[in-house]
Amino acid sequence: MSDLMAEITKAMGFRHYALVHHVDLKPAVRSVHIVDYPQDWVERFQARRLYASDPIHRASHRTNVGFAWSAVQSIISLTAADRSILAEAYEAGLGDGFTVPAHIPGELNGSCSFAMAAGEMLDHRQLPFVQLVGSFAFEAARKISRIHAPQSECPSLTERQAECVALVARGKTDWEISQILGIGQETVIQHVKDARDRYGVTKRTLLAIRALFDGQISFADVFGR
Amino acid sequence: MSDLMAEITKAMGFRHYALVHHVDLKPAVRSVHIVDYPQDWVERFQARRLYASDPIHRASHRTNVGFAWSAVQSIISLTAADRSILAEAYEAGLGDGFTVPAHIPGELNGSCSFAMAAGEMLDHRQLPFVQLVGSFAFEAARKISRIHAPQSECPSLTERQAECVALVARGKTDWEISQILGIGQETVIQHVKDARDRYGVTKRTLLAIRALFDGQISFADVFGR
């Protein structure tokens, strides 16, 4: 993967790339982290835990399409600290660059960035192509890094159960759910009990999250309306 | 905007388009909703509130790049209900299509879809271009409707709080969390309490889901390892 990325990066006229989830490196977590940035910068980046506050990362959380680093202030306002981070990156050898955000609900935020050497100019005519490459590169990395392990049969819930779980996910108590659905509290308790059983979990919190994860309910069910 | 979309749609060889946030239509909410689908289907879609459960929408919540509708089962597993929804859409005049997801942390999920008439075939060589157009179209629509996030307060948690919330999301009890983190149960109770306060919620279930939604924790934290 990194060989391929290096090749593509070069072919597009860039010098460095970073294909990352925006988290501190935790070996235990299956996150994407394929980077070819100046070593010096990578170390400082991690030491200072910039993955959360780096202005490029922050900007990538506010948009859906890629952007040139030189245009970052059109997306977020830069603080003095941000400017010094950018200056430091430049010192370390990173010139202008282009970052493609990669967000999926319920997953870590990520991005795919390509950078020139310090002093070189971006070829703006090429950016749409870079956008495309960035998106697909991230998706590919994400698929590879995900073991997609159990692919266990997602237990299906009955309609009533799903309705109850959706309300559980909204933080409703069993009594509140009974009022919303117009049935008895005992009935709700039973539906939630049955739903927990189907998922083989013992806590309603995990029930809600599992149901969310495999699409029995969606974030729209939780926050919609 | 819709004129332009219609033109682009035609130029790319498609018949219909839909540039939408995945929510029920509410005039009060400033969300993107630019659609040119068969009227019949739009009505049924809204009547049955499919925005949340439509398999194409669900699939678009699981990926970051576009996908052909005919390949949707490689992303999510289809239930019988899903299949009947797809069949119904086909009946209504929607053939194969291509959907580009558009997700931004803290905002409503959205997508940009292009569809053929029933019976026509997708030109797969063109899909990368469609991907590009879809992304930019959504971003443009989003900027115009300038919903720039309903100033979605994304409260930040302290490290300890986030650790506790991640474990809450795994269905652990406060006592279990205390054992895992090697601290007192009372301390865990306090951290969870503080985290609930920051999010302004009163139930740990909603706390976990909110934290999941805006990226404080991820599904990897919940299911990983």
Add this chain to the structure above:
DNA sequence: GATGATCTCCCCAGAACTGGGGATAACGCA
């Protein structure tokens, strides 16, 4: 007609959570 699935309702005991009220210590920042 039996069987299974679903939805509805009921009771109970013990565990877990929630919302108040405290406290101490360490750290950085002004």
Add this chain to the structure above:
DNA sequence: TGCGTTATCCCCAGTTCTGGGGAGATCATC
């Protein structure tokens, strides 16, 4: 030095959840 933040711990009363045990009604299917 004082103030805010964070992390740690403690107590308590009341609510909510969890895991057992039931039961009757409907509906489709075999």
